Amino acid sequence: MSDLLNAYQRxxxxxxxxxxxQLSAPLKGAKFVHVNSTRVGGGVAEILMKMVPLMNELGIETSWEVITGEDKFYQCTKSMHNALQGDPVNITSDLLKAYEETNAKNAETLRPILEDADYVIIHDPQPAPLLSLCPNRKGKWVWRCHIDASKPYPPVWNYLSQYVKDYDxxxxxxxxxxxxxxxxxxxxxxxIDPLREKNMELSQAEIDSTYEEFNLDRTRPIMLQVSRYDRFKDPIGVIQAYKLVKQSIPEIQLVLAGGGATDDPEGEEVLKEVRDSAGNDTDIHILLLPPDAHKTINALQRLSDIVLQKSLKEGFGLTVTEAMWKGKPxxxxxxxxxxLQIINHHTGFLVDTPEGAALRIQELLQNPDKMKEMGKQAKEYVRENFLxxxxxxxxxxxxxxxxxxSKS
Amino acid sequence: MTSKNENIQPFNIKDCAILNIATGVRAKNLKELRDKLLTIHPESILYHFWAKKLRPGFEEPEYNNDFATWAYSNLHDIKLAERLSLINPGTFDTQGLRVKLIEVVELSLEENNSNLNTKEGEQFQFIRSEVVVFDTQHMISNPEELKKLLPNLAPGSIYFHFIDSKNSSGDISSWLLQFGDEYSKLADQLSKLDPYFFTLTELERKVSQIFKDFLKGANQ
Incomplete structure (x- = not known):
């Protein structure tokens, strides 16, 4: 067995x-292609970064293709993303035209690979039209929706579903x-991938240097949220929760750590709102991290006492699993x-309001044994279900x- | 083992995993649940009784099936949850199970206990699944070997051999019977074991105990 498979086995x-x-044995030598719209930043890229090498190690010839576009394309797909999450966003015909043209342009490059592939996974709405642009495809095509599309805005879903319906x-x-x-x-x-820089074990020295790098006081409690600066991640709600906790635990520190994904044009605007909300509180640390700051995020998750992901909408929330894997409630x-990840009162708490978050933060900070036990359960839960x-x-x-x- | 046993084919231990499939059928209140139960695919009904044992979650659930858990967590109806939890799928055929479920739900509707609508994201989602079977490479030559291996089996193996279908324990039972009539008692004890009220860990312990007790007696 290869070193990589041995590492996963451990x-x-x-x-x-x-x-x-066993599952990959019949697929050995088959051509498998993943397509998404960004190679860095965001959950999809995070997953593919390790899954693609693992698939190749198993003998499946796997490649990862990324479609690219101009501003209008990303504006359109960000609006689609928001609309699938329920925002009543009307996307102009101009933006939809950019979406269609960008896919057509990318299809010109990708068509030979995609039509030759035995298996294709198209991730999220951005590259969804590619199937219709590959008429001589021979493989099985599957569309992967990473988004919380529980209540999509109907006009946008109706538009998108015309591309999605023909998938296998x-x-x-x-x-x-x-x-x-x-x-x-x-x-x-x-x-999450346990072998990634973001999730692997770190030395105490690496964690210590992160305290210093961001001027964090290791003698005082730290609460953390790691996510893009996106309104659906509710960073303002996190600041509100922090301010409520601060009234009874004045030593609390808050770290908001985020970066931008190349396919997210709204990030800067939200970041400004977050800075305004934080004001001049020196215990609020707003970090804008580069997309490759995996080890930094790993260290921040490990040095924090409590991790939050106070999203208002969330497809999955990989940062939840990442923190749980590090034994954090x-x-x-x-x-x-x-x-699906937080088993309420077992691996953490589910909350609906900043007040709810503040209550649970205080509850945990005042009960370190409970915090430790929850963290332990959280890690095992991830080991069994979310690796x-x-x-x-x-x-x-x-x-x-x-x-x-197909055979039957 | 006697030379007669050398002709018996080793028993191949399997493992399994489930892959969940959305049916697109949802119920936001008890009346809708009743209506959907009338027509939902039987596989989905069975899924909501059995698949819980292999899904993410803690091992000691408060209620034994998804219908009961939903009644408790989302309709906040403990009475209904208890009644639903008591339905043992092993004692009904699929149609009988559907009828029993509807009967319990209708009783609750008549009592008007659970007429509230659930919030968004708390609807009952009917799911079905495909079972994917794996070969563990474990080939067992005799019951003694199986007894020793049982505590080390993956939860998927316990699920596959003792739950996956009414006939699944039959494969082990049929194999045991080849070792002679005296093993019919062991096969009989296994077939009488009702897995519904056990977690997979508990089920493995029960099966192990049955093997231990039987083989201890057989060796005395």
Whole structure:
């Protein structure tokens, strides 16, 4: 067995790797392509960064293609993203034209690879039209929706579904997100990769240097939220919760750590709102991290006492799993995929308001034993359910089922 | 083991995982649940009784099936949750199970306990699943070997061999019977084991105990 598979076996267990080897055996030599719209930043890129090498290690010839576009394309896809999450966004015909033209342009480059592929996964709305632009495709095509599309804005979903309906299947993180489509919709939650720089064990020296780098006081409690500066992640709500906690625990510090994804044009505007809300409180640390700051995020999650993900809408929320993997109780927004990860009162708390978050932060800070026990349960829960080995097993199972359906 | 047993094919231990599939059918209140239960695919009904054992979650659930958990968590109806939790799928055929479920739900509707609508994201989502089977490479030559291996089996193996279908424990039972009539008692004890009220860990312990007790007696 290769070093890489051995490394996964050490963390996820022998059965997990055995399952992957069994599922990949019939797919050896097959051409598998993932397509998304950014190579850095955001959950999809995070997943693919490690999943693609793992698939290659298993003998499946896997590539990762990224579509690119101009500002109007990203404005359109950001609006689509918001609309799928329920915002009543009307996308102008000008932006939709940019969306269609960008896909057509990318198809010119990608068509040979995609039409030759045995298996294709198209991630999220950005590259969804590619299927219709590859008329001579021979493989199985599956659309992966990472977004909380539980209540999409109908005009936008209706537009997008014209591209999605012809896929062989689609998969969503939760049953709530599934839509009316003429093909089978599988339910596969995403995952974190335990071997990534972002999730691997760190030395105490590495953690210590992070305290110093960001001028954090290690003798005082720290609460952290890691996420893009996006209104759906509710960074303002986190600041409100912090201010409520500060009234009874004045020594509390807050770290908001985020970066931009190349396909998110709204980040700067939200960052300004966050800075305004924080005012001149020197215990609020607003960090704008580069997309490759994986080790820094890892260290921040490890040095924090409590991690928040107070999203108002969330497809899955990989940062929740990441923090749980580091043995931290997480206080998360009672929405979307966060509900699947946080078992309320066991691995953390689900909250609906800044007040709810403040209550649970105080409860945990005043009860370190409870915090430790919850963190322990959280880590085991992730080991059993949300590592990349489970994720890949389900993806390979999906394509095995599709293959078997074709044969029968 | 006697030379007669050398002709018996080793038993191949399998493992399994489930892949969940959205049916797109949802219920936001008890009346809708009743209506959807009338027509939902039988596989989905079985899923909501059994798949919980292999899904993410803590091992000691408060209620035994998804219908009961939903009634408790989202309709806040403990009475209904308890009644639904008591339905043992092993004692009904699929149609009988559907009828029993509807009967319990209708009783609650008549009592007017649970007529509230759930919030967004708290609807009952009907799901079904596909079972993906794996070969563990474990080939068991005799019951003694199986007894020793049982505590080390993956939860998926316990699920596959003792739950996956009414006939699944039959494969082990049929294999045991090849070792002679005296093993019919062991096969019988296994077939009588009702897995519904056990977690997979508890089920493994029960099966292990049955093997231990039987083989201890057989060796005396």
């Amino acid at each position: 963390v996820a267990g022998k059965d997990a790797v055995d399952h992957l080897q 299947a689609s998969f969503f993180s939760l049953a709530d997100f599934a839509q009316q489509l003429p093909h089978t919709q599988y339910l596969i939650p995403p995952s 997480v206080i998360g927004g009672n929405t979307g995929g966060i509900r 990349s080995t489970r994720h890949l097993r389900e993806i390979l199972s999906l394509f095995t089922i599709l293959d078997n359906q």
